[in-house]
Amino acid sequence: MDKVYEPQKYEDEIYKKWEESGFFNPDVCVEKGICKKDAKTFSIVLPPPNITDKLHLGHVVMVAITDILARFYRMKGRRVLWIPGTDHAALASQNVVEKKLLKEKNQTRHDLGRKKFLVEVWQFVNKTQATIIHQLKKTGASLDWSREAFTLDERRQEAVKGMFADMYNEGVIYRGYRIVNWCPRCHTTLSDDEVEHEEKDAKLYTFSYAKDFPFAISTTRPETKLGDTAIAVNPKDERYKKYVGKSYQVDFCGVPLTIKVITDNGVDIDFGTGALGVTPAHSMVDYEMAQKNGIEIKKIINEEGKLVGVGKFSGLSVTEAREAVLIDLDKRELLEKEEDIKNNLAVCSRCDTPIEPLPSKQWFVAVDKKLKRLGGKSLKDKAIEAAVSGKIKFVPERFTKRYLDWMKNLHDWCISRQIWFGHQIPVWYKGEDVFVGIEAPRGEGWEQDSDVLDTWFSSGMWTFSTLGYPDLKAGDLKSYHPTQLLETGYEIITLWVSRMVMMSLFALQEIPFKNVYLHGMVLDKNGKKMSKSKGNGIDPLEMIAKYGTDATRMSLIVGNTPGNDTRMSEEKIADFRNFANKLWNIARFVDSQKSVKSLKSVKPKTLSDKWVLARLNEIIKEVTENIEKFNFSLAGEQLRDFTWNELADWYLEISKIEKDKGEILNYILETILKLWHPFMPFVTETIWANMEHDMLMVSKWPTVIARSPQTTKQSSSLTAVSSFAIIQNIITSIRSLRADYKIDPAKKLGVAISAGKMVGLLMENVDVVKGLARLEDCSIERLAAKPVDSVGFVVDGVEVFVDLSGVVDLKKEKFRLQTEIAEVKKYADSLEKKLANKDFVSRAPASVVEAEKKKLVEARLKLEKLGEQLKSLK
């Protein structure tokens, strides 16, 4: 073994070894007897990275957390399935290719035509997909590559078509003419979640439609007012009461409008003039008002973002029209006011172009429709129920609320997109006839809908489209669905998590996953979002190349708690690189101690043995529990603390003196390698291989060693753990007294221990043990003034004794007091409750009530006393 661990030398080889073993695939594990055929399953789908992405730190967090669980449960004998895949990211991918095309060949997708353009996209896809998969493998993810999926591969296409047809037949999918979010640049609809709001400076204009119109309105978008068909006022607004219900014919800058005055509670009396021009075709809110009041919908902006059907303004772009309208209004002296305000502008999340809401014929998923297969409930109802009932648990829990809030406000989901890359909608038209199905209908003249599906439609099916759906009898689907866990970022709850729940409920009447673990965002060391433009991003692959995968993963696990953002810096990664090296060197040392091969059990001989094995036991228990509870950071810290500060710093040092600890050292090393493996798979597997063992990845997870009968028989008040801890304390206290007494620093110092009757000599006349090595000063007399045969120090031939039983008694006493306090408190609380009960007080005889009151006062007094006693012990 080299002096220093160089991850680059081993990682690729190790990953290859894992892959070739086939153990990432649970079927192989069953076949080879790694786990039982009927073992409990543990299944997870990898949130498929967009193929447009390069691997970023967020992905590594996701992989690291999931891989910990996958490896942990695999070692615990579960049938673990973790499915990899990638997402075609319809619109995002298309945009990237379009940009490239424009830059390289100065062409648009329309220049190429649909077919040729898609060839371009697929070329791009194949390349980037290979890249991201290669990168995923570099993270050490124990993914079952034999089941790799792509949201747009053949099997997923089949699944999506089947799902669409199924939903159409149930009436959940319908086609409707509705207001949608339209991106004039991408030339497609967007779902509500694909629209972002940016606060912008805007101007609020106040004007009247015409001279003869009785009052003015305020707007930031005068050009849309050409499409107004009503004015809404608050029903409580006295100023406008007399106009409500009336219709007016007006000439608005040369365009004739019919305006009806209606009321709506949503109108803010104090905003602007308190009168809102209603443009039903180009505002979601206005559309709803128009629906309620039976007002005409007049579309004046087309898909190109140009005005239509508005006389002289026709053909102008939105911004041009705004100018033109304002000039005209000014000319007519109708403009009353122009104010600066802050306004939330809706923009496309993909290209930042302002969104134009406009009416369009699109496909929708009805979220409120009651369905037979869901017991007369709607998708929305069931999706809410799943979280409320606790069937789906969020970690951290507070995100349940976010999920529910969003779900409750959910509108029908527009799923058609006017782009070319994606799942083409499986609907065919011929004249008035419509056919929905998986294959094109027979006969001539049918034409498929040219739109494609929102990318979240196919990724919403991810938990089951990867398991054999639409074949409901598929083995994988039966064994592994619902999945155990979804690990993802909290920013994606609405976009993805909610869709998965609804899709799964519809397709299988079953939730897609039992737990949702949400990690936070990875920020730079100043707490800023990492972004390409700022150049503050950390490239995980660079870090992996420089410090190793294990270190990179650990740095993202430790100090990272669910739902909270985490800061990242290169120094942190370097710290864990150092730790990996420490582990490596522990192994080298153990190796040098002529270790024996694998031992089932080990017998402690000295106090230090008992101590270290007892601590190891505790660590096994804590780490196991913490992984099960998703406390990865804590588990990692506990392990690191034990490995470095207890094992390496103390026990290894002691073993240099006490000697002959090869067996125990070997046993401890094997155990911690197993415990470390889910966190740092590469270095642990490498060390394991050096120890001439088979494969750590599929070894058995350690269990707590049963206490040997000898130890339990000892009724001594000192356990190995506490006595060792006390010794450490004593060493510290000796140091704290050194100012009072001087000892020749050249003289050697040793420690002998006889705690109770159970321990013999620990060390003698040595100067290398941690903490004792350079003890310059020591208070001999002060410690010797209390001669008790618990702990004895030998300092340069002089024996020193310390009263250990006293220390222990103090601890015991504290514990006893705390228990008593708890009991008394419980008693006092019950009395209080009784006395607060009106029934009791009125019915029971006065004497009894008095007696109870007295008891309560006494209990309170006692509590006070006990509390003081506890304090005095400190």
Place this chain on the structure above:
RNA sequence: GGUCGCAUGGCUCAGCUGGUUAGAGCGUCGCAUUCACAUUGCGAAGGUCCCUGGUUCGAAUCCAGGUGCGACCACCA
């Protein structure tokens, strides 16, 4: 506007259901060095646990209010 989160040594954070002397890593300072490891070891300094009030024998922890950050959602045109 609504909702949620955060505030602990110079920095980044732990601290579960209230009870050892409030912890860790990094950083700082001092010391060591042919020893498994300089990607090292030993040690030191450094904290009114944001403020105020309340509950309690006891509060970093629970409650209320305040202050300061941050995030998300939202149809104020």
